[in-house]
Amino acid sequence: MADTNLQTPILSVEHLSMKFGGLVAIGDLSFTAPRGEITALIGPNGAGKTTVFNCITGFYKPTEGMITMTRQSGEKFLLERLPDFQITAKAKVARTFQNIRLFSGMTVLENLLVAQHNALMRASGFTVLGLLGLKSYKDASRESIEKAVYWLEKANLIDRADDPAGDLSYGAQRRLEIARAMCTGPELLCLDEPAAGLNPKESLALNELLLGIRRDTGTSILLIEHDMAVVMEISDHVVVLEYGRKISDGTPASVRSDPKVIAAYLGVDDEEVTDALVEVGDDHILEEGDVAPPPALGPSETSSMFEGPIEDTVEEAGSETIVPASPAASKAAQVEAQTGATDPVKPKGPAQ
Amino acid sequence: MQYFIQQLINGLTLGSIYGLIAIGYTMVYGIIGMINFAHGDIFMIGAFVALIVFLILSAMFYSVPVVVALLIMMVVAMIMTSLYNWTIEKVAYRPLRGSFRLAPLITAIGMSIALSNFVQVTQGPRNKPIPPLISDVYNVFGISISLKQIVIAVVTIVLLTVFWYLVNKTSLGRAQRACEQDRKMAALLGVDVDRTISITFIMGASLAAVAGTLFLMYYGVVAFSDGFVPGVKAFTAAVLGGIGSIPGAVLGGLLIGLIESLWSAYFSIDYKDVAAFSILAIVLIFLPSGLLGRPEVEKV
Amino acid sequence: MTAISDTTTRQASSPYGEAARQALWAALLSFGLFFFFIGLESTQDISNRLILQSHWVTLAIVVALVALGRFLFIAFVIPAVDRRRANRAPIAVVDEKDQSFIRRHRFKIMIALLVLYPIFILSTAGLQGSLKWVNNFGVQVLIYVMLAWGLNIVVGLAGLLDLGYVAFYAVGAYAYALLGTEFGLSFWILLPAAGIMAAFWGIILGFPVLRLRGDYLAIVTLAFGEIIRLVLINWREVTNGSAGISGIPKITFFGLFDFNISSPDYILKVLPESIVTLFALRPSGAYYTIFLYYLILALAMLTAFVTIRLRRLPVGRAWEALREDEIACRSLGINTTNTKLTAFAIGAMFGGFAGAFFAARQGFINPESFVFLQSAIILAIVVLGGMGSLSGIAIAALVMIGGMEILREMQFLKIVFGQSFTPELYRMLLFGIAMVVVMVWKPRGFVGSREPTAYLKEARAVSSTFTKEGHG
Numbered sequence A: 001m002a003d004t005n006l007q008t009p010i011l012s013v014e015h016l017s018m019k020f021g022g023l024v025a026i027g028d029l030s031f032t033a034p035r036g037e038i039t040a041l042i043g044p045n046g047a048g049k050t051t052v053f054n055c056i057t058g059f060y061k062p063t064e065g066m067i068t069m070t071r072q073s074g075e076k077f078l079l080e081r082l083p084d085f086q087i088t089a090k091a092k093v094a095r096t097f098q099n100i101r102l103f104s105g106m107t108v109l110e111n112l113l114v115a116q117h118n119a120l121m122r123a124s125g126f127t128v129l130g131l132l133g134l135k136s137y138k139d140a141s142r143e144s145i146e147k148a149v150y151w152l153e154k155a156n157l158i159d160r161a162d163d164p165a166g167d168l169s170y171g172a173q174r175r176l177e178i179a180r181a182m183c184t185g186p187e188l189l190c191l192d193e194p195a196a197g198l199n200p201k202e203s204l205a206l207n208e209l210l211l212g213i214r215r216d217t218g219t220s221i222l223l224i225e226h227d228m229a230v231v232m233e234i235s236d237h238v239v240v241l242e243y244g245r246k247i248s249d250g251t252p253a254s255v256r257s258d259p260k261v262i263a264a265y266l267g268v269d270d271e272e273v274t275d276a277l278v279e280v281g282d283d284h285i286l287e288e289g290d291v292a293p294p295p296a297l298g299p300s301e302t303s304s305m306f307e308g309p310i311e312d313t314v315e316e317a318g319s320e321t322i323v324p325a326s327p328a329a330s331k332a333a334q335v336e337a338q339t340g341a342t343d344p345v346k347p348k349g350p351a352q
Numbered sequence B: 001m002q003y004f005i006q007q008l009i010n011g012l013t014l015g016s017i018y019g020l021i022a023i024g025y026t027m028v029y030g031i032i033g034m035i036n037f038a039h040g041d042i043f044m045i046g047a048f049v050a051l052i053v054f055l056i057l058s059a060m061f062y063s064v065p066v067v068v069a070l071l072i073m074m075v076v077a078m079i080m081t082s083l084y085n086w087t088i089e090k091v092a093y094r095p096l097r098g099s100f101r102l103a104p105l106i107t108a109i110g111m112s113i114a115l116s117n118f119v120q121v122t123q124g125p126r127n128k129p130i131p132p133l134i135s136d137v138y139n140v141f142g143i144s145i146s147l148k149q150i151v152i153a154v155v156t157i158v159l160l161t162v163f164w165y166l167v168n169k170t171s172l173g174r175a176q177r178a179c180e181q182d183r184k185m186a187a188l189l190g191v192d193v194d195r196t197i198s199i200t201f202i203m204g205a206s207l208a209a210v211a212g213t214l215f216l217m218y219y220g221v222v223a224f225s226d227g228f229v230p231g232v233k234a235f236t237a238a239v240l241g242g243i244g245s246i247p248g249a250v251l252g253g254l255l256i257g258l259i260e261s262l263w264s265a266y267f268s269i270d271y272k273d274v275a276a277f278s279i280l281a282i283v284l285i286f287l288p289s290g291l292l293g294r295p296e297v298e299k300v
Numbered sequence C: 001m002t003a004i005s006d007t008t009t010r011q012a013s014s015p016y017g018e019a020a021r022q023a024l025w026a027a028l029l030s031f032g033l034f035f036f037f038i039g040l041e042s043t044q045d046i047s048n049r050l051i052l053q054s055h056w057v058t059l060a061i062v063v064a065l066v067a068l069g070r071f072l073f074i075a076f077v078i079p080a081v082d083r084r085r086a087n088r089a090p091i092a093v094v095d096e097k098d099q100s101f102i103r104r105h106r107f108k109i110m111i112a113l114l115v116l117y118p119i120f121i122l123s124t125a126g127l128q129g130s131l132k133w134v135n136n137f138g139v140q141v142l143i144y145v146m147l148a149w150g151l152n153i154v155v156g157l158a159g160l161l162d163l164g165y166v167a168f169y170a171v172g173a174y175a176y177a178l179l180g181t182e183f184g185l186s187f188w189i190l191l192p193a194a195g196i197m198a199a200f201w202g203i204i205l206g207f208p209v210l211r212l213r214g215d216y217l218a219i220v221t222l223a224f225g226e227i228i229r230l231v232l233i234n235w236r237e238v239t240n241g242s243a244g245i246s247g248i249p250k251i252t253f254f255g256l257f258d259f260n261i262s263s264p265d266y267i268l269k270v271l272p273e274s275i276v277t278l279f280a281l282r283p284s285g286a287y288y289t290i291f292l293y294y295l296i297l298a299l300a301m302l303t304a305f306v307t308i309r310l311r312r313l314p315v316g317r318a319w320e321a322l323r324e325d326e327i328a329c330r331s332l333g334i335n336t337t338n339t340k341l342t343a344f345a346i347g348a349m350f351g352g353f354a355g356a357f358f359a360a361r362q363g364f365i366n367p368e369s370f371v372f373l374q375s376a377i378i379l380a381i382v383v384l385g386g387m388g389s390l391s392g393i394a395i396a397a398l399v400m401i402g403g404m405e406i407l408r409e410m411q412f413l414k415i416v417f418g419q420s421f422t423p424e425l426y427r428m429l430l431f432g433i434a435m436v437v438v439m440v441w442k443p444r445g446f447v448g449s450r451e452p453t454a455y456l457k458e459a460r461a462v463s464s465t466f467t468k469e470g471h472g
């Protein structure tokens, strides 16, 4: 039982489509998130990443498709059929938001207590017992504070526990949002651009936090991120979206070298792709980007690899020699990559 | 059938008045996102000014042509309500702009209470009847249409046209729409936001004054407490049409007028307001942003 | 009644020149505003025709007063306020320690004062003289305190704008009035029944409308409030229409004794002879009034107690979280519909309790007591008090309702303004103006900060700059 469970992905998205009027934000997207791993969802702005999250967490009802969440216990949930709050309460999927959504007028501690609402509600006998001040609720209340303290320590926010959430710095608010999501006791944690707006130091701390979450709680993570350093550093598996369609799927190393992905990020036509490939195949990438670094290694070793988003390199494109994007690739592989790149790169405009 | 058409006409007449008031609600809501609760009382102030001007005219001149009298009443009422609304905006709403959302709602309710009681104190609590201004009634195919109703229809249509032109074809209208979208950005681009908002209040007040004058002409009576019920009905109309949408306000006003007169005609007069409010609730349950309102996208 | 000047112009020229200029503008503006309303009055003559009467002197006095007020405000009040603001900051720091005793025990002190109030009044005004002060002032203010605390759950905590709260007050009042007069049931049975019925109505009305957001919710609650009032007026067979219901039974002291002089259980007949003679007790309506005072005090305290408890329970936290960010709530697995409904139901329940008490106290009710104005006043108290803050709301109720009641007593004003002056007439006018002034002066209400419901090291109040007001 447990074994088969490990095999089944925690989340599988099949033929997911989401249309807003005429706009196809997601078109026929299928991917899976393996259990116990960190899956990154990347793609250029407007690719539909957040929309995928909104479909998974029930804020949007997808136009078509099926989203299956398989819990550790083997229970399966069709998320597109559940009301949003039950997705967290029953299917155990928690999320954070691209624009931070904290309860800014409540203290940091209170934010984490609100996240334990359902457990506390049960303990308080749906308010009745709690109103009478019974001991069972007091115990539950103490436990909930202990759990909050645990996550506050993890997120390095313990000193700010009694401050209003709105008073925290941006990076601290991001960490608090993750801690709050963890307080719901999720099996799948969906993070929408957790590293956006963080300084390098905070970004490192975030990596630690996420790796710690996976290590200590076994929570699977689905991550949207633009910061390639973070993606390459911590994810086990990357899915790339462009205009609502999946253009690549695999290990960080394979995705990074996928010409389609590069084209998507650079937004260029065939010739420029070639140029870009040259640029991306820059020396130090050839040296270091060999294998996806083991997540435990720590960020310092690899953070130079994709310093900043790939877009930064676009201006420098211009050299003639073609160097393979994937350092491991030989001349032959390079040709293969190029031929592979020719047809899918063409549809530059919005899919459809 | 004749009876039905008769009620239809009565309903549309009433609805025009509601529509004119509703525009004031909807414009203010559109531009600063607040429910201007005092707007109903601005309407009442307009009716009172028209009444007093009528009394002045009838005291000073032996006879004035009705058209002239109506015009003077309307214009003076427009000026006075504009002055009131301008002052109210400056004193009670502007200092609170950008603060707490409920604060201007409370000052608006306070202003509404203050205005109606001010009129009660200064003009007395009694109903103020005037002799009928226009009493001609025409009979067309067994349906009686009074000249009053025709005047209301004509004035409403003319005003709405002028108004439509102002909002859609002039730089003022553009400034208003810009402020509606993003007040800060509009200010950065050189739109005088304070002035635009003041003008919006003045425009709303002018329409309410016209509605007040027409109300006085149609019913021949006004009292200090007459601001509340038409105010709430007009507000209901604005919400029913989709608050923020000017065509919606007119449509909502006409609908509320129709519901009221048809319900009174076929069911019971007592429950006509219950019907109007219930239909509002039912419409909103199925169309949460009204008939013509832009659906609120919940971007996550 | 004039424009707010901005700081730059104030500092540019000499304060008096600027004040004079502003005063002139104020005079002009008020002349324009009041010309038609104070200057001219439409009255009926002997033959019932409308004629105009002019009051030019009054108009001149009012305009002069406005100008003078504006002058004094610009020339003296604003500089004084600025000076005080500049001086205040250091003082506040010093005071903090000294205040802490009063601050820490402010609730106990407040409750003690409330409990002692009737005794104080009795000893100063005597048995008959106390009636007015305990009833009009004490009971009246406490009813509004209770109503505002009830509405606070909906508006202040859950952030749902409810403009029809008076409907639940009406349900409670009619529940007691109808069941009490028809079936003769006791208040002590009907009080919970009225609360439950109001809560039930809260759920019924809440269910369809909670999908709506912001001002749409506001107008639909207003509409429901009006619908209930209109039904009360028109459903004459049951509610007796506008004529209302009279002869609503008085409350007994838990069935032990009552306050009807003719009844065999009258308090003075039941009390031991010795006590009656010892205190020389005479039959009086004051006993009932004092009893009512303590009853409404107890009910209000119950509301406060439940609110304080609920805030520390998951529902209460969920309410506040809902006010802060509904979407985040949903992402944490909170059933927002149920959470809103409980807020509506519990808020309505307290409205129902207050309604039952009101009916019993008045002995007569009609739909006129449940107009929109009441909802507006209750909402204004909640907002003026500072949303969510029980003490702020109590202060606001005291200031607004107490102030209005005291205005009734200002008979000495007759000496100033002549015998025909009736202060009652100006009550609502001043009330409306006060609402505006207080709100402009303190947009966040009297108590803007929020007490946290849990803490690790110390409970620090959350400044109002962080709290949100909800959109639903």
Ligand SMILES: Nc1ncnc2c1ncn2[C@@H]1O[C@H](COP(=O)(O)OP(=O)(O)OP(=O)(O)O)[C@@H](O)[C@H]1O
Residues within 6 Å of the ligand: A020, A023, A025, A043, A044, A045, A046, A047, A048, A049, A050, A051, A052, A098, B297, B298, B299
């Ligand atoms: N509620 C909505 N209504 C209409 N269009 C929407 C809605 N939500 C998203 N979209 C559109 O769907 C597309 C995908 O948006 P989405 O927010 O998912 O992109 P994203 O990949 O998260 O981009 P970013 O990296 O900028 O966050 C965009 O074109 C966006 O405008």
Ligand SMILES: [Mg+2]
Residues within 6 Å of the ligand: A049, A050, A051, A098
């Ligand atoms: Mg996004």
